[in-house]
Amino acid sequence: MKAMIFAAGLGTRLKPFTDKHPKALAVVNNKTLLQRNIEYLQQFGIKEVIVNVHHFAEQIIHTIEENKGWGSNISISDETDEVLETGGGLQKAAWYFEGENDFVVMNADILTDMHLDEMIRQHQHNKCLATIAVSNRTSSRYFLFNANNELCGWENVKTNEQKIVRATETFTPKAFSGIHVINASIFQLIQQQGKFSMVDVYLSVASTHSIFSYNHSGSKLIDVGKPENIVKAATLFV
DSSP: OEEEEEOOOOOGGGTTGGGTSOGGGOEETTEEHHHHHHHHHHTTTOOEEEEEEOTTHHHHHHHHHHTGGGGSEEEEEEOSSOOOHHHHHHHHTGGGGTTOSEEEEEETTEEEOOOHHHHHHHHHHHTOSEEEEEESOOOSEEEEEOTTOBEEEEEETTTTEEEEOSOOSOOEEEEEEEEEEEEGGGGGTOOOOSSOOHHHHHHHHTTTSOEEEEEOBTBOEEETTSHHHHHHHHHHOO
16 A cells, blocks of 8 residues: 655644744754655555655755665655645655555654554445544544534534535534545546645535545544644643
């Protein structure tokens, strides 16, 4: 199985570090976020990885080459001309997943000890288009699921914006953890072009294709996109 790590973002929440560096190279206990996630994927036998780059792209490429991919075979999806967000970034890297059935996608600024192998097994058992990792935690934005854990919508509790794409009697909100297992057939369904989010993709296809949640509440998870969380992450991940 192959994977993609989203590392092209500007990392504005992580300033001033990201004024001179990409957020994927922020360091937690002497290891960059990128190295930690490459090694996380290795724990589950995934050593074929593509990384998208934009902000200080040359630093990421140099670090990967200098460290020989930390034992993995790493390809680059170059977005230096324009950062494409998560959906556009995945679409640009579609060539990498030709011939694959399922693949993993994760954000570079997420650290977790979630059992990715269990998530993959659930995804393959359900034979669904995508499985998205979620947990029971406070957030400003939530995916909404029905009783079968199928994606039905999305909401922003700060702005009260809500998008419902699959009818159900009650919705259960879950916070997204930045990790996906996706079937390669998704590339045939993406109608968006240019810069767009995976949230847009999922909401545009969820009415006709099953997208399930994988609830990993109880495992470690931290978004290392803010300076204070670098310090916190150092207490969670040795």
